[in-house]
Amino acid sequence: MKLVKPVFSGLLLLFALCGVTRPAQGYETLKLLFEIRHPLSYRDVDGQLGGILITPVAQAMAKAGIPFIWVETPFKRQINQVEKNDEALCAVGMFKNKERQKFAKFSATVLRDISRPSVMLAHRNFKPDKSMNLLEALSIPGTRMLKKDSASYGSVIDEVIERSHVNIVSTTAESFNMGKMIAAHRADFIFVSEEEALTMIKTIPDGDKLHIFKPQNMPQGPERYLMCSQSVPDELIQKFNQAITK
Structure with missing residues (x-):
C-alpha cells in the first residue's frame, strides 16, 4: 500500500x-x-x-x-x-x-x-466476426479471457461470462501489466474501457500486437x-x- x-x-x-x-x-x-x-x-x-x-x-x-x-x-x-x-x-x-x-x-x-462502455482489448490473432455479440464472441471455442482475481465488470457482463463458459486465465496483475500479457498472447483479451485500451496500445511494448474489438449490443458502462x-x-x-x- x-x-x-x-x-x-x-x-x-x-x-x-x-x-x-x-x-x-x-x-x-x-x-x-x-x-x-x-x-x-x-x-x-x-x-x-x-x-x-x-x-x-x-x-x-x-x-x-x-x-x-x-x-x-x-x-x-x-x-x-x-x-x-x-x-x-x-x-x-x-x-x-x-x-x-x-x-x-x-x-x-x-x-x-455511460460514454465509456467496456471493450475487448485483444491480441491481433483474436478477431471475432464484427457481427458477433458478446456472448457469441466469448463462446468461440478455445477463447481465453484474462481476468483479475475477484474482478467484476458489472452484472450484465458478469452474467454473459458465466453463460459463455469462456476459459478464464486468472491473474493478480494490475491493468497495465494485463495489457502486456495480452500483447505476449498469454490470453486472448481483457475487458477495459475504450480510452484505457487506446492508452495501452500506444504505451505498451509490442502494443502493435493489440487491437480493440467491440461486440454488438455491448452494455453501457456500469x-x-x-x-x-x-x-x-x-x-x-x-x-x-x-x-x-x-
Whole structure:
C-alpha cells in the first residue's frame, strides 16, 4: 500500500472547488483505497490526484465534511481489506454484484460512465466476426479471457461470462501489466474501457500486437460505487450519498 498525503475536508478541493469545509464531528479519518487507472484516477505533473472518479469523490467528501486519506492499494488487496473489516475504509469505484453485497456496504453511484462502455482489448490473432455479440464472441471455442482475481465488470457482463463458459486465465496483475500479457498472447483479451485500451496500445511494448474489438449490443458502462467495510457507519455513508447526488 502506498499512502497519499492526507486529504481532510477540502484540501484537495483547493484545486477543484477553492473551498474548505469543517470535518464532521466524531468521525475518524476514512481510508479511500484506489489504484491508478487513467482516466478514472491518475497523478498530474505536480503529483496531485485527479480523474473522472477521484475528483467527484473528493468533492463529495469535502462537501459532507468527512475527513479522509487516499491509500494507493492493489485491486485484490482492496477487496480483501473491505471483506476483512478491520477498520473503516472504502474501495473507490467498485462495481456492485451479489457476492460483494454479502460483506460490503455500498454508497450511492459515484460514476455513471455511460460514454465509456467496456471493450475487448485483444491480441491481433483474436478477431471475432464484427457481427458477433458478446456472448457469441466469448463462446468461440478455445477463447481465453484474462481476468483479475475477484474482478467484476458489472452484472450484465458478469452474467454473459458465466453463460459463455469462456476459459478464464486468472491473474493478480494490475491493468497495465494485463495489457502486456495480452500483447505476449498469454490470453486472448481483457475487458477495459475504450480510452484505457487506446492508452495501452500506444504505451505498451509490442502494443502493435493489440487491437480493440467491440461486440454488438455491448452494455453501457456500469455504475461505480464506494464499496465500504462494515465498520463504516451508515450515517457517514448517508452523508456522503447526500453530497454526491446533489
